[in-house]
Amino acid sequence: MAAWIAGSATYNHDSRLRQVQMAERHRVTARLLSDAKDGGDRTDGKLSSHASVHWSDARGARSAVAPVGAWQRKGGTATVWLDTHGNVATPPPTSDSAALAGVGMGFAAAAGAALIVGGVWNGVRGRLDRRRFEQWDREWELVEPRWTGRRAR
Numbered sequence: 001m002a003a004w005i006a007g008s009a010t011y012n013h014d015s016r017l018r019q020v021q022m023a024e025r026h027r028v029t030a031r032l033l034s035d036a037k038d039g040g041d042r043t044d045g046k047l048s049s050h051a052s053v054h055w056s057d058a059r060g061a062r063s064a065v066a067p068v069g070a071w072q073r074k075g076g077t078a079t080v081w082l083d084t085h086g087n088v089a090t091p092p093p094t095s096d097s098a099a100l101a102g103v104g105m106g107f108a109a110a111a112g113a114a115l116i117v118g119g120v121w122n123g124v125r126g127r128l129d130r131r132r133f134e135q136w137d138r139e140w141e142l143v144e145p146r147w148t149g150r151r152a153r
Contacts, residue, residue, distance in 0.1 A: 002113040007106025014098035021092035030055035030080040033063065036072045053078060059086045067091070 030053035038049055049070040054063045066088045068078040083089040144150065 003106040003110035006109035007102040010105035011098050011102030014093065014101045015095075018093050018095065018098060024084050025081050025089050025092055027079050027081050027091075028055045028057050029077050030066065032068065032072055032074050032076050032078060035074050036068050036070050038070065051078070053080055055080060057082070057086070062086065064088045 033052040033054055036049040036051045048067050049072075050065050051068045051072060051074075052063065053066045053068065054061065056062075064080075064087075066078070066080045067090065068080075072078055079091075081089045081091045
């Protein structure tokens with residue numbers, strides 16, 4: 001149950017975030033003014049690359065550094081995402097990323113719930129074992145002298 005709740009909540013959150021970002025961002029086709037350079041950071045599990053690009057849209061002609069594919073070279077074209085102010089933005093998440101995040105969170109919640117239940121089970125079992133052993137010790141103190149013929153201490 002915990003896995004389903006956590007996975008569903010994560011999926012719904014990421015889906016809404018994607019819808020908001022899709023509404024706030026638009027893409028333009030830009031011409032690369034330089035070869036793509038490795039940015040050295042990771043976004044969405046991929047190595048990001050950046051290049052100087054130039055594009056024209058309703059706001060006029062503009063240039064900026066934008067995330068592009070690592071293989072792209074000067075003179076080629078790339079899709080660049082812009083926010084509502086016309087500034088370069090990261091691409092919105094894909095629809096698959098929401099599903100993947102939901103499944104991942106579901107598995108994490110299931111593993112966490114299993115660890116908690118297992119820990120509680122081991123704690124309860126250990127306490128019951130201690131009580132049984134203490135009870136055995138008390139009973140053995142009563143029975144042992146009669147059974148072995150030794151005197152109680």
